[in-house]
Structure formats: C-alpha cells, structure tokens
Amino acid sequence: MxxxxxxxxxxxxxxxxxxxxxxxxxxxxxxxxxxxxxxxxxxxxxxxxxxxxxxxxxxxxxxxxxxxxxxxxxxxxxGLTRRYRVLLVGAGRLAGALTQYAEFGARGFDIVVVVDKDPAKIGMRWAELVIADVTDLENIVKRARIDIAILVTPAAPAQALVDRLVAAGVTAMLNFAPVQLHVPAGVDVKNVNLAVELETLSYAIQHRGSS
Amino acid sequence: MxxxxxxxxxxxxxxxxxxxxxxxxxxxxxxxxxxxxxxxxxxxxxxxxxxxxxxxxxxxxxxxxxxxxxxxxxxxxxGLTRRYRVLLVGAGRLAGALTQYAEFGARGFDIVVVVDKDPAKIGMRWAELVIADVTDLENIVKRARIDIAILVTPAAPAQALVDRLVAAGVTAMLNFAPVQLHVPAGVDVKNVNLAVELETLSYAIQHRGSS
DNA sequence: TCCTGTGAATTAGTTCACAGCG
DNA sequence: CGCTGTGAACTAATTCACAGGA
Structure with missing residues (x-):
C-alpha cells in the first residue's frame, strides 16, 4: 500500500x-x-x-x-473485501430509513446496533435490531466491535457523542448532523448535509441566465 | 447578478x-x-x-x-429569500424520512407532493400529504408548480423519470438513486450517494498508517 | 491597531497528447 | 492499429501576505 x-x-x-x-x-x-x-x-x-x-x-x-x-x-x-460493523447513533426516521437501505448491506456495511436516548424508543424493535440506550455507548461500541458510526442526531448533542465515540475507539464516522465536528488526527469524518445540497440547487436556480 | x-x-x-x-x-x-x-x-x-x-x-x-x-x-x-415547492419522486422509507426533515422547511423547502407507482401506496396519507400516482407526474408538476424534484427511487427507473420531469419543466433535482443522470443544459442535478460516502470511509480505514 | 479585501504565489486537480505495448 | 499509462500543460482552488480603510 x-x-x-x-x-x-x-x-x-x-x-x-x-x-x-x-x-x-x-x-x-x-x-x-x-x-x-x-x-x-x-x-x-x-x-x-x-x-x-x-x-x-x-x-x-x-x-x-x-x-x-x-x-x-x-x-x-x-477496502470492500471485508464487512464493516456499523452503529447508528439516533433512532429517528432517517435512521430507520438507513436500516432498510439495501445498498449498504450489499456493499458490506452491516448496521448492527442502533442507540437513542429517548426512553420511549429504547427497547423498541426495528426488524432484527433492538434500540439500545445511548448511555451504554462505550460498552456497545466495544462489545459489538463497531467499525463505523453514523450520526443521525440533532446538531446540539453531536459533538459530545463524537467525543465519546472517539474515546471508545471509533475511527470512522458519517455525520448527518449540521455541525462541523472536531476529531483528533487518525479519525475520519465525512459529512452529509441534505439541506446544503438543496441550497446549492436554490443557488443554481437563482443564478440562471447570468452566465 | x-x-x-x-x-x-x-x-x-x-x-x-x-x-x-x-x-x-x-x-x-x-x-x-x-x-x-x-x-x-x-x-x-x-x-x-x-x-x-x-x-x-x-x-x-x-x-x-x-x-x-x-x-x-x-x-x-x-436564493433563500423565497420558498421552493419540492416534489418527492418515490415513497419509500427515505422519502418518508425526508418529509419529516424539519431543516428543509426551516430553510424554505416545502415538500408539497409525493408520488409513487405502487398502487398499495397511492392514496396513503403521510401527515398532510397524500401519495399521488406517478402516472400523473406531468400534471402534478404543473398544477403544484414544482420548483425542485427529489429522486428517491431505485436506479432502474430514475433516468426515465428524469426525462419526464425535464419535459414537464423541472430544472433542479436532487438525486439519491445510484446512477449518473443525463439532463440537457439549463437543468441542474446534484447527486447524493450514501453508499459512496461509506465507501470513502472504508477507503480511509484501509489506508491508515501508510502515509 | 485590527481585520478585511485581494492580487500574487502556491498547490491541487484535470485535460492533453503521445510514446509504447499488446 | 487501438487503447492504456503518464509526463507535461493547463486550469482551478487554496493559501499567503500585505496594502489600506475603519
């Protein structure tokens, strides 16, 4: 390499x-x-x-x-010759959609745990997954041998959750929260911001014909 | 400008x-x-x-x-001083998550119609939205004065749907289907490919320490 | 003095164009 | 020949560094 x-x-x-x-x-x-x-x-x-x-x-x-x-x-x-164990942080609707997203599984990414902080959601079943308590995040990361975390939380708690994930040894994350996350060297974060994508379209609409 | x-x-x-x-x-x-x-x-x-x-x-x-x-x-x-009327093409789980995505509304993007081709879904209600028949796509685009379409369909039908949207006058699209869409000049397409994002993470994991 | 606005320098990314191998 | 592989040329994007206004 x-x-x-x-x-x-x-x-x-x-x-x-x-x-x-x-x-x-x-x-x-x-x-x-x-x-x-x-x-x-x-x-x-x-x-x-x-x-x-x-x-x-x-x-x-x-x-x-x-x-x-x-x-x-x-x-x-x-690096697609192995499978990756993925943790979803946040059990909202987007998280629910991602658990059903067949392409992930087809490409080697297995969502193996979902955590949330809402007591009303903890314990609920999503197909074969049971929503776990985010309080146990560190143990879950270790026991489930998580390779990649997907953050599907509001902006506010995201950084604190990332800090805990990093401390627990997660080194790769996909972030849907609209915040800039700070992580130490050796940890990779990719951001997906759906509203920003729409805003680049609104920019394009706004600036038509002015070429 | x-x-x-x-x-x-x-x-x-x-x-x-x-x-x-x-x-x-x-x-x-x-x-x-x-x-x-x-x-x-x-x-x-x-x-x-x-x-x-x-x-x-x-x-x-x-x-x-x-x-x-x-x-x-x-x-x-x-171009965020106005509101945009958004059409969701496909009524899967990701589409459902997007209708609930508060940030869109907060930024001026209103999802006003959802279409699907599945007769079992057509007529279903999602909060204030009723899932419409994709057969009527052209009329819907016009009657609902759609500004932006979000494609949340499988790869296979995506290009044909885009062709119909373009013919109906839609000039801005956000594409979640894993295909490269071809559109005429004057039409903007932004792609979001969630599996590709995970694959860039798996690349990063694979190539650690080899700097 | 402080911090913007911006040309100039640098670095990164893409395209060209062709040598070279099957 | 045909199509790859790749330096060289070019274009785009970022960073530097400083003049100049508040």
Whole structure:
C-alpha cells in the first residue's frame, strides 16, 4: 500500500466506477475501455485512466480492462473485501430509513446496533435490531466491535457523542448532523448535509441566465 | 447578478457559513471576524474572505462582519429569500424520512407532493400529504408548480423519470438513486450517494498508517 | 491597531497528447 | 492499429501576505 495522498474526488469516482463495472459485469461484458466507463460515469476517459494509474496498471493496451479483474482491484483499493460493523447513533426516521437501505448491506456495511436516548424508543424493535440506550455507548461500541458510526442526531448533542465515540475507539464516522465536528488526527469524518445540497440547487436556480 | 462561474465548493461553504451565522445570531452576537467564522466552519479565515469576495465587500476593516447583515447577504446570494415547492419522486422509507426533515422547511423547502407507482401506496396519507400516482407526474408538476424534484427511487427507473420531469419543466433535482443522470443544459442535478460516502470511509480505514 | 479585501504565489486537480505495448 | 499509462500543460482552488480603510 504505497499510496501517497489521493484526492477525495478520486476515491469517490473509484466507488462510482465500481458500481458501473458491476453493472457491466451483470450484463455479461468481459472487457471495457476507459472511454465506455467514462461515458457511463459522466467523466472523461483520461480521468478514468489517471484515477486508476494512482494504484497501478490494470488495463491492456489496445484492449481495455478486464471487467472482473478491475472490479476486484477496485474492491481491494476501496477496502470492500471485508464487512464493516456499523452503529447508528439516533433512532429517528432517517435512521430507520438507513436500516432498510439495501445498498449498504450489499456493499458490506452491516448496521448492527442502533442507540437513542429517548426512553420511549429504547427497547423498541426495528426488524432484527433492538434500540439500545445511548448511555451504554462505550460498552456497545466495544462489545459489538463497531467499525463505523453514523450520526443521525440533532446538531446540539453531536459533538459530545463524537467525543465519546472517539474515546471508545471509533475511527470512522458519517455525520448527518449540521455541525462541523472536531476529531483528533487518525479519525475520519465525512459529512452529509441534505439541506446544503438543496441550497446549492436554490443557488443554481437563482443564478440562471447570468452566465 | 454579475457573478461569473462560482465553484460548487464555494457555494457549499456559503451555505455552511449561513448556518453558523444564524447560530451566532441566536446567541446574540452582533459582529464576527472571518477568523471566528472559519474556526466554526472548519476552514481558514482567508478562505472565508475569498468566498465572500466573489459576491461583494460585506465586512468592515478592523471590525469584522455584521452578523445580521452578512446572514441577509448570504440568504440573497443563495436564493433563500423565497420558498421552493419540492416534489418527492418515490415513497419509500427515505422519502418518508425526508418529509419529516424539519431543516428543509426551516430553510424554505416545502415538500408539497409525493408520488409513487405502487398502487398499495397511492392514496396513503403521510401527515398532510397524500401519495399521488406517478402516472400523473406531468400534471402534478404543473398544477403544484414544482420548483425542485427529489429522486428517491431505485436506479432502474430514475433516468426515465428524469426525462419526464425535464419535459414537464423541472430544472433542479436532487438525486439519491445510484446512477449518473443525463439532463440537457439549463437543468441542474446534484447527486447524493450514501453508499459512496461509506465507501470513502472504508477507503480511509484501509489506508491508515501508510502515509 | 485590527481585520478585511485581494492580487500574487502556491498547490491541487484535470485535460492533453503521445510514446509504447499488446 | 487501438487503447492504456503518464509526463507535461493547463486550469482551478487554496493559501499567503500585505496594502489600506475603519
């Protein structure tokens, strides 16, 4: 793993390429050019080749890429050859939707625990999951061997929860709360802010025709 | 609106600054430095000033920014001085979570219609919303004067639905389906791919310590 | 003095263009 | 040939650093 710093945009595109490779795989394609993959993924062939080149030479000149082999390589690169144990922090409606989100499971992410602080929710069952008490967060993280936490809480308690998660040894988090979380080096946080996405659309609507 | 092309990353940050400005506003702060705003938003003061400078000079040298005035400016820039009528395409669990997502309403995005193709769902009530038949998509878009569509469907039908939405006059969409959508110029699509976010985390986990 | 606003310098990311291998 | 892999060229984004107004 001699990889120097790879841009986040590159990693995202690799994940997207993998999706389309698997689609081509299902359609029975054996070989694929960077051009064809780029068309599907909405980028350019040079971008595809450059992205892949950071990790090795996976193609055959004059031919393209072996669909199966490249998919396998991308799964290796992305760390998708194992399964991850995911904790949901917050048992609201978005959390409920995420537990049912089939794509997570298909890609190796298993939601194994949900915690909340609301006594009315604690003990409730969501399919095979039972909502646990956030008070026990540290024990749960350890006993359930959590790899990744997904924060689906209001903004206010998010930082305190992150501090507890970090102290308990969680090093990767996906944050839906609209706050900037502070974590020590060695811990990765990715933010998803749905309202911000809509606001970039409202910006675009506002600034039409002024090109 | 003399604005030349502004980077997407800049627009996102403006939306984030606005959040923190409103937080400072609630706490009764009147004035704020780029440094303080940057600290809260997880960036640098130079970045804050540069982002704002694309749109004007909003600060006072030696003092900082007037919190209220800057918030008002950002709402102008982002097009948040009006409300937007939003259509949800797909009535799954994620859609259900989005209808309850208070932040949307707080920021001016009103979900006014939900459509689905499942006869078992059509006619069901979600609070004040009644799930409509996607067959009537074109009429609904027009009658409900839809500004923005949110696609919360499986990958397969997404492109066909987008084509219908575009034909019906929708020019801004937020896409949760894991496909690359093709739209004509003048139509904006933002993608949210939750599985890709988790995959960037699995990449980060995989590539630890190899810096 | 303090902190903004902004050109200039730097760094990062993308695209070009072609050598080289199958 | 055809298509990859990759330096080189270019473009975009961020950071620096400081002039100048409050």
């Amino acid at each position: 001699l990889t120097r710093k790879i841009a986040d945009s590159t990693v995202r595109r690799l994940a997207i390429y993998l999706r389309f490779l698997e689609e081509f795989e299902r359609q029975g394609a054996d070989t694929l050019s960077s051009e064809a993959l780029a068309a599907r993924a909405g980028t350019t062939s040079a971008q595809v080749r450059k992205d892949l080149s950071f990790f090795g030479s996976f193609g055959k000149r004059g031919l393209g890429y072996d669909v199966h082999a490249l998919a396998r390589q991308l799964r290796n690169i992305l | 003399l604005t030349r092309k502004i980077a997407d990353s800049t627009v996102r940050r403006l939306a984030i600054y606005l959040r923190f400005l409103e937080e400072f506003e609630r706490q009764g702060a009147d004035t704020l430095s780029s440094e303080a705003l940057a600290a809260r938003a997880g960036t640098t003061s130079a970045q804050v000033r540069k982002d704002l400078s694309f749109f004007g000079s909003f600060g006072k040298r030696g003092l900082g920014y007037d919190v209220h005035a800057l918030a008002r400016q950002l709402r102008n820039i982002l």
